[in-house]
Amino acid sequence: MAPITSHTPFRNSTFVIQYSLFIIHCSLFFACSNSDKDESALFFQRGNVSFKTGEYRQAIRFYNEAIEKNPDFADAYNNRGLAQYRLGDLQAALADYDRAVDKDAEFWQAYFNRAEVRSDLNDLKGSSDDLTKIQPVYRDSTYYYVRLGNLQVKQNRLSSAQAAYEKALALDPKNAEALTNRGVLYFNQKQFDLAKTDFQQATQVDPKQHFAFNNLGQILSREKKYVEALKLTDKALALQPTQPYYLNNKGYLLLQTNRPDDALKLIQQSIKLDDQNGWAHRNLGLYYIAKNQPAQAIAALKEAERLDASVENVYAYLGQAYQQAGDVTQACQTWKIGVNAGDELAKEQTARFCR
Secondary structure, three states, X not given: OOOHHHHOOOOOOHHHHHXXXXXXXXXXXXXXXXXXXXXXXXXXXXXXXXXXXXXXXXXXXXXXXXXHHOOOOHHHXXXXXXXXXXXXXXXXXXXXHHHHXXXXXXXXXXXXXXXXXXXXXXXXXXXXXXXXXXXXXXXXXXXXXHHHHHHHHHOOXXXXXXXXXXXXXXHOOOOHHHHHHHHHHHHHOOOHHHHHHHHHHHHHHOOOOHHHHHHHHHHHHHOOOHHXXXXXXXXXXXXXXXXXXXXXXXXXXXXXXXOHHHHHHHHHHHHHHOOOOHHHHHHHHHHHHHOOOHHHHHHHHHHHHHHOOOOOOHHHHHHHHHHHOOOHHHHHHHHHHHHXXXXXXXXXXXXXXXX
């Protein structure tokens, strides 16, 4: 099992993007008289159709044509940026949002979209500047406050983030993203019942809210309800089959239900997709402990510690691997580190095996 903040990245506020994507500056079409601008508008509309169906590369080709016909077409830059973002090319998306606001200094949707990509690129000041600029326009938008809360989480301003999610939910109690992300904050505060309620409500509001399914599965995993947790994690994976955190979470649950060989495949797949996830390396260590292969377990668990020393029970399991290898002295030293870090399992093992 892993804490939700590590295994569930905060969901991007795509709802506003979806609603704003096809809003077009009316002046463009009603004022256009020359054939280039008319053709540009047609390419733009074709790009929007392709975007709607998830054909982002095709959408980009149409937006390219629209921009070639009309280099001042701010909406085309913005929408091409959205397509680039969906393809994972954050720098290209940022460049397009920059062009969009250069062409239209009051293109608020482009600032909104740029705030997200800046946050993803860890330009937190730039993201904050964009959100501050558009706040008067979006002061009644529930999704604006989700975006603001997500940024504040990255800034480690957790009280402010919770207040932002509360504002989002005051504007729309059925905002599944706000419910999910507030639930993450509750989880981190060890208010598990409140977190569970938020995740459950999020899945009821939005049956495609895979983040909430995953998170709810993690809550049930903590309650040792592994079979129920597996069902929820499978729902998350049905929506996002290659999400490395969900694959790893399922691997952990399979370990807990005595299916280590099935678990290994998923954990290795997760690491292949994201080798910087300490939780996956920890679970790999658990697999090797289950297989009585302490050398491999020690290597995996030390990698987990290197990547993220806050990984739950990493010192408890690392000490267990040393114990399995016959090195009780090193095991006790490792458990002591865990005790100092607040690891309850390491504390139990120290009391049981160390004098």
